[in-house]
Amino acid sequence: xxxxxxxxxxxxxxxxxxxxxxxxxxxxxxxxxxxxxxxxxxxxxxxxxxxxxxxxxxxxxxxxxxxxxxxxxxxxxxxxxxxxxxxxxxxxxxxxxxxxxxxxxxxxxxxxxxxxxxxxxxxxxxxxxxxxxxxxxxxxxxxxxxxxxxxxxxxxxxxxxxxxxx
Ligand code: MG
Ligand code: FE
Numbered sequence: 001x002x003x004x005x006x007x008x009x010x011x012x013x014x015x016x017x018x019x020x021x022x023x024x025x026x027x028x029x030x031x032x033x034x035x036x037x038x039x040x041x042x043x044x045x046x047x048x049x050x051x052x053x054x055x056x057x058x059x060x061x062x063x064x065x066x067x068x069x070x071x072x073x074x075x076x077x078x079x080x081x082x083x084x085x086x087x088x089x090x091x092x093x094x095x096x097x098x099x100x101x102x103x104x105x106x107x108x109x110x111x112x113x114x115x116x117x118x119x120x121x122x123x124x125x126x127x128x129x130x131x132x133x134x135x136x137x138x139x140x141x142x143x144x145x146x147x148x149x150x151x152x153x154x155x156x157x158x159x160x161x162x163x164x165x166x
Contacts, residue, residue, distance in 0.1 A: 007114040014055040021048045051132045058125045103140035
């Protein structure tokens with residue numbers, strides 16, 4: 001089996017992680033009232049940077065030049081707008097929804113890549129991508145658990161602000 005689709009999907013994943021890094025950084029910078037969420041996102045920035053490196057390793061295992069990376073900013077701009085450039089007053093909640101969805105997009109992407117690398121007899125790629133997959137699952141679970149807290153904190157802060165104004 002040729003590796004054309006596997007290579008394509010690894011490139012897509014690399015672009016996805018570059019986009020993720022930008023979104024997570026901009027999100028983390030605006031979460032001073034949500035320290036636990038901020039800390040977890042900063043941790044995931046580090047994981048995300050390592051994921052990009054792992055994907056470059058995967059591509060070189062296929063003999064592919066990892067420098068010719070495509071830019072998927074366009075394709076993922078819906079997430080980018082929801083997470084990265086948010087100025088809405090309830091941005092922390094909107095961002096929580098978008099991040100949760102984004103992590104699941106990543107999970108689905110790595111599942112397809114792992115299946116493709118197994119079929120292409122590329123166990124090292126499957127192994128590296130499974131490590132990444134576990135980090136995405138852990139992040140998705142954490143965000144899922146945290147969404148109640150974030151929503152409650154946001155609504156409490158919001159009603160305090162309203163009371164202060166009246
Ligand atoms: Mg990732
Ligand atoms: Fe992620």
